[in-house]
Amino acid sequence: MRIRFTKMQGAGNDFVVLDETRGTLGLTPAQYRFLGNRHFGVGADQILTVRPSPGPDIDFQYVIHNSDGGEVEQCGNGARCFMRFVRERGLTTKDAVRVQTLSGVIEPRMGEDGRVTVDMGAPIFETEKVPFDPAGLTPQHEGAWQTWHLALSTHAEEAIIAVAVLSMGNPHAVQVVGNVDTAPVATQGPLIEHHPRFPQRVNAGFMQIVSRSQIRLRVFERGAGETLACGTGACAAVVSGIRLGLLDPRVDVETRGGRLTIEWAGVGQPVFMTGPAVTVFEGDIEVPEQP
């Protein structure tokens, strides 16, 4: 099957975007994996699919697959690219749309400077909804919130880390580090992603506090490995920092691929994420039936 795609990126988090507004392609997890593969396919951290509105008051449906082929609930950088894609392709003329994802409705809005702001919805803190299993652990109280001590061990390394745990529609574990440049992202990332206390795996964030309004962040993403930026990871890190008493309500997040601005007014309120969304190129590719 030959398919048309658009390659996009938001702060260096890169995507293959597919238009299924006129019919589904019926891709299998192996075919999504093929598209995400940087050697044999197009190459991307996630594959985003635009589908027609599933119901009243909703403009589109947004389907997200990680480069490992698994479908996931949410993708923040992808949401900004989604907005630019539906505008550039003439699928809408609206400046703001309501988009159904697996974890709820988000609202991306075009900015005048070409950046996109997304209402990502309110963060979720109930451990069973993240999901995270805290049985037998004692939370460490910090600021108005708490972190959890997790043991990471392999034959090569033993470590106890303190993570804040929350969901932005998808699961996140955020730890504060002294310097993101030397943080053990490559070694601890996979151990945190697959830690048995996260039954659906987790995205692992490493946050360096620069000031009350600026952080540096690296994220080892579930199903994709370390990416140049993670939008939901940026939201999760800033929300954690605010609740732990370390950050103000508006924070610039410096990622390896660019800057995102996150705003959050407190528990029960939505998180707003602003950042770039860029079309890189378009093309078509033959997708094998059984890659």
Ligand SMILES: N[C@@H](CCC[C@H](N)C(=O)O)C(=O)O
């Ligand atoms: N890159 C994304 C997050 C994509 C999904 C994530 N890897 C997961 O499995 O939850 C973002 O910008 O938020």
